[in-house]
Ligand SMILES: Cc1cc2nc3c(=O)[nH]c(=O)nc-3n(C[C@H](O)[C@H](O)[C@H](O)COP(=O)(O)OP(=O)(O)OC[C@H]3O[C@@H](n4cnc5c(N)ncnc54)[C@H](O)[C@@H]3O)c2cc1C
């Protein structure tokens with residue numbers, strides 16, 4: 001049993017923490033989020049320089065030989081700093097798909113991703129699909145040796161900043177069929193791609209992306225175009241584990257700020273932290289955070305196991321973290337009183353990010369359902 | 385005991401329904417839950433009700449109330465909630481009005497009550513201070529007697545919608561040597577008085593709903609003191625109990641549940657309408673059950689008020705449960721809209737731009753409302769303070 005980080009991981013963590021402390025203080029973040037672009041490409045360049053964009057990739061793929069644990073370390077620090085840059089979308093998601101890509105795709109896209117040159121977004125959700133990854137109305141139809149893609153992708157996080165999109169589309173079968181899901185790389189400036197960009201409530205940017213007969217070559221396909229739902233699920237589970245780590249970082253800071261505030265804010269002649277009802281609440285917040293860390297480790301460590309184990313682990317973590325983030329977020333605001341409601345204080349922004357994390361890649365209900373179904377399938381197999 | 389409406393009550397309901405249908409301003413339809421309206425929008429319906437004599441159903445008839453029974457008042461709020469009508473702002477009608485007609489003198493009643501009823505005068509509540517939130521009695525703003533004036537100095541905060549206010553009711557310390565609760569006075573202040581400065585505070589959902597209110601050598605005529613000097617705490621507490629019962633918001637939450645049901649019929653999960661999934665249907669049921677419990681608790685409270693008992697510590701139950709339900713409702717609404725909870729509608733529509741939101745209309749502002757509603761368990765005496773009140777005043781702990 002070993003829950004320690006390697007020397008490299010500790011180094012990444014420390015240097016990233018320093019970078020965030022120096023260049024990502026809350027006031028700076030506020031300005032960046034409110035600026036026209038909403039992010040800092042120069043920050044991205046620094047992430048590349050630090051090796052963050054290379055960390056989770058194998059050496060053969062041009063990376064530093066790490067894996068999901070490295071992504072976890074990075075995402076936790078990002079959570080602490082409320083970093084908006086699209087590491088999850090580019091490194092974890094697009095990177096996850098490209099790892100399964102052809103040599104040519106790796107040489108082209110993965111190299112540019114690692115150097116920080118190309119930024120990606122993952123266009124998977126649709127207006128009516130909710131969290132079901134197979135619920136696709138976007139279609140990709142054969143067009144000579146390539147493909148023609150049409151459809152509408154909803155709330156594509158990071159798309160305004162991206163040069164390329166990873167797009168899921170139906171190549172055959174009916175809506176929600178497991179078979180017939182394909183994955184494509186599409187340059188955002190390809191003919192027929194239009195976007196409507198907007199801010200999100202947690203300070204990010206997203207787009208509604210429309211594909212109108214966008215033609216791509218055969219080299220745009222990742223994996224088997226007729227049967228890639230498994231790949232999509234695997235990469236999404238990796239993203240879930242990383243997202244859980246981000247939530248842990250955000251919870252850690254929210255808890256620390258709340259405890260600090262309760263020690264300094266005086267009412268009735270005493271620091272409010274002396275009221276037992278608040279002490280117990282903060283004890284519960286602490287417990288929620290610790291449990292979340294445990295679940296994040298668990299889910300991250302099980303990413304390479306068999307499909308059912310991996311899915312159950314990711315869902316379990318997402319359920320627990322969705323609940324924990326909600327509790328920690330709400331109670332942080334409550335214990336800050338009126339101050340917690342102000343835009344000026346960081347605490348409200350942690351609350352908003354934690355709220356959004358709950359719904360990204362499926363909320364508590366969705367994953368509780370998935371977990372239950374997977375468990376039921378287990379039971380059925382055992383009974384046979 | 386009887387839950388049925390009498391034929392007279394049904395006739396009353398129809399009268400009210402027709403009146404609302406024929407008179408509610410078209411341009412306000414659908415804006416009932418927004419915090420960022422203009423002064424004119426906020427007051428439009430209030431003014432119409434003022435003309436009709438219906439702006440203050442709970443006031444004694446003698447002062448311009450309607451003389452309605454508690455059942456009629458219940459019907460009234462139900463009917464307004466049915467169309468998401470913007471109700472008169474609480475500061476005049478539910479807060480300072482009752483204080484003035486209960487503790488004020490004849491001149492004050494004559495001067496202020498008509499403007500409150502008519503919706504001509506906008507009031508703000510100047511209670512909280514940076515150092516005096518839950519511990520309101522520790523407030524520091526002073527009012528020092530100078531001939532026939534008080535001179536006010538200090539800083540109030542969280543003053544809701546003070547940017548539109550004509551008058552404010554302020555708690556000020558008039559006897560610094562007395563025990564905390566004993567040296568406080570309740571003073572009415574013309575917000576246009578020199579020395580008052582109102583500065584905006586932005587909330588987490590991006591709205592400008594509250595303010596800091598700075599008072600520097602503000603001269604207020606002594607006749608604006610309500611009741612007796614140094615006895616303001618009694619009036620302040622009386623007002624808080626009134627404020628609390630107003631916060632329950634049952635009729636509005638019922639309407640919110642209906643809206644949630646509609647959304648859950650349109651949103652699907654794996655092709656099934658959310659409303660037909662066990663997970664979500666149960667959550668709505670639970671919410672409705674909790675709301676029913678609150679509703680009947682409120683009806684019991686109204687009935688005992690009708691029997692002559694003012695709102696007592698029991699109003700803390702309405703405050704706690706009412707706000708928890710409102711928060712849960714916005715939480716479930718946000719859940720229901722799925723991915724379309726993320727777009728920041730206010731961020732897209734700033735500076736008078738006429739952009740429309742993304743996603744279905746009902747998804748716009750769902751996250752904003754959820755964030756904003758966290759305030760309800762904080763203001764009006766936080767829910768922790770309400771529980772302290774129940775344990776002290778009712779349980780005797
Ligand atoms: C089934 C059972 C088996 C047991 N076995 C043993 C045994 O083998 N050996 C042995 O020595 N004892 C045993 N105990 C006793 C047990 O340790 C005590 O019951 C326990 O310490 C609580 O003490 P109490 O019952 O006097 O409750 P109290 O101390 O009177 O507490 C009553 C309530 O007040 C709360 N409370 C008390 N102080 C605080 C505080 N500071 N802040 C907040 N809340 C507080 C408690 O949490 C509890 O809810 C057993 C008890 C049970 C029920």
Ligand SMILES: Cc1cc2nc3c(=O)[nH]c(=O)nc-3n(C[C@H](O)[C@H](O)[C@H](O)COP(=O)(O)OP(=O)(O)OC[C@H]3O[C@@H](n4cnc5c(N)ncnc54)[C@H](O)[C@@H]3O)c2cc1C
Pocket residue numbers: 265267268272275277278334335336337338339341508509510511512513514516517518519541542543544593594759762763764765766767768769772
């Ligand atoms: C949106 C909004 C609008 C408002 N509008 C107005 C207005 O118009 N006029 C006005 O005068 N005020 C207004 N308020 C102020 C409101 O009444 C105060 O925020 C409230 O009384 C809480 O005070 P506080 O914010 O200073 O929190 P604090 O008193 O600092 O409380 C912080 C936390 O500690 C808890 N706490 C404090 N004391 C105890 C205790 N003894 N036991 C257990 N827990 C405790 C609280 O419950 C809370 O969770 C508004 C507030 C908000 C957020």
